[in-house]
Amino acid sequence: MKLALTLLSSFVILHSSLAADWLQFRGPNASAVSTETVAPGPKVAIDWSVDLPGRGLSSPIVVGDKVFITCSSGPDQASLHVFCFSAADGKKLWERVMKATGRTMAHNKTSVAAPTPCSDGERIFALYSSNDLFAFDLAGNLLWLRGLTYDYSNASNSLGMSSSPVVVGDTLVVQSENDSESIAVGIDVATGKNRWKKERPKAANWTSAVVFKGTVALQSSKGLTGMNPKTGEIEWDYTDGAATIPSSAVTENAIYVPSNGVTALAPEKGAASQLWRASGLKPGTGSPLVLGDSIYVLNGAGVLVKGSLNNGDEAWKLRLKGPFSGSPVAAGQFIYIVSERGDFQVVDITAKEGEVIHRVELKDTLLCTPAISNGAVYVRSDKKLWKLK
Amino acid sequence: MKIPALTGLLFTSSLPAASLTQPLADIRAVAKEGGGNEKATAAWQQLTQADPGTLPEVLAGMNGANPLAENWLRAAIGVIADQAMEAKKLPIEAVQTFLMDTKNSAAPRVVAFDIIQRAQPELAEKITPKLLEDPSSELRRHPVSKLTNAGNEALEQGKKDAALTAFQQAMKGARDEDQIKDLAKKLKDLGQPVDLPKHFGFLMDWKLIAPFTNVERKGFDTVFPPEEKIDLAAVYPGKNGDAKWTDFTSKDDYGQIDFNKPFTMLKEVTGYAYTEFESTEEREAQIRLGCKNGWKVWLNGELLFARDEYHRGAKLDQYKLPAKLKKGKNQILVKCCQDAQTESWTVEWQFQLRVCDDTGTAILAAK
Incomplete structure (x- = not known):
């Protein structure tokens, strides 16, 4: 009995500490919504910042008391960096520098460090537009590496790629979707070897996968495909087209796909039934998020639109100070978003028409999606990483 | 799944040089699709416990290694160098000797220079002028x-x-x-x-033939007559009538070979460019291409690479194709496909191609 209680308390401690982690692009379950009880609140200010030696629009991720971030430097952005900083004070704990084995060409606005790394809580998986993939433990030990363009020589996009990987169980799912050799692979997190490799639609794609009821949902111009993460087998398929930049939002019961506006799906094995479609909800570059009984979409004009989760009907619109490349994230009643011009904005969604209640001028170009952990928000530019608290 | 405890960064014990042979071999054996990863993980742990004095040996382990193994070793060297600098045991003279020996591969020599730059920037500054003609x-x-x-x-x-x-x-x-x-x-x-074309080694004089079809991008995989035989006097049925070879000399500083100039701005078409390159010797070389259309390149009838991406961008040296030149005449054939897109940024139907060594130094034709 004593042993059982000890195990139970260990589990509770582990569970609550994990709740503060932000392990991937758009955090827990790629939902963009923090699940921790201590929200950053509205009046955040710069707690610390550190200089970065290279470019990047990947988001920071947070595991326990460590912040991880990638960047790329050098004339062709061929030097690939992974940093680990102390969340408490921004002290550098370790840095690893590797070289791209794949193509580093990218549009000037993006960079080689575009995909956000992800973690299973014990390992960091850092992916780059060059298709280089590195697995480290939290102390910086190299566990394995891959060069997916080294393996599959036409898997690249001359504009750059940005799909962020996701971990589901003990499989890392990586998309390398492009006009030529378009693939997705499921990789064993322990060895770095393929569990499966599947052809994907031959078309450029910058979206990231979401996880829904144990399936990994891969978005493309063709639609959204639910796959068994362990085998790559298709479990359901929505084929009515979807965006190739903003990714889907996911809740326990549905997926909200940037498709013909936003289309709400309730996929089950063999079918992806449609709940509703709202053609007026048009995500720009940023992905939608679901908070409470509403969906929030940031359109291409920098207007945040609140819609009903029941039918997509519009509730209010709030013009923010854009333009935006990153996606909004949320904790409690607040949405956090940073503009390309460095205007960090906090939106109170409980205000009647929504209201920007706080701003922080970061005076730099920011293209990233924020991360939330332990009551703080993290953002980055090509030059700096900030902690706002 | 929990990962086994890794102790490499926790111990300051150091391995003698003799014990590096196997871990270096294990890392050098890594291959595509994660091949050899398990052994490399253990080997990496061993290397990162190595005595700082072994740094040149680990650097030498990168010589001739494949790019994946280079990265494994680059990360290990980074850790060893960090530890050595912290313990003030960096063998800087040996690292400098490694750097200045151009028989070593370019990649580890770059790593050696970076270590010197971090540890003793003034020494790096002193070395710098000697690197102007470097193979890297x-x-x-x-x-x-x-x-x-x-x-x-x-x-x-x-x-x-x-x-x-x-x-x-x-x-x-x-x-x-x-x-x-x-x-x-x-x-x-x-x-x-x-003279930029000469500095880069762009090939400026070509024979061009077009237009063959590329409707629905099917021309990319269609074998048109120039792929079967080079006959510069031949006339073939093309997409819009007869297709025949025409001379084209680029006037562009960056060697663009522009099909739109002789054939006008067509869509859903395929063109070929042919040239001969006189090499003074049999040698390893690189054919470097920049192109935003679908393309294939053959050297002496051998397909070097093919890529069916359209209008995502082009730049100098976008693709570096290893090639073996034979002494005397070398035949280079380029297939360049234009798609159906009509946006203003999809007008280009062109490529630039140069012949150089792996440093990027131009290899100039004998005549």
């Missing part, structure tokens, strides 16, 4: 940058001749486009224009 284009960047800065300073002081000398020296060593572009402009402003 990455190492050349440092002296080129230094000379360019010296030229800029001389210019600010009104010392035009000194500036010209510095820029010309820098240009001689420069292999990267950004530095070459900058220097070419400075030299042109000083009345000394640079």
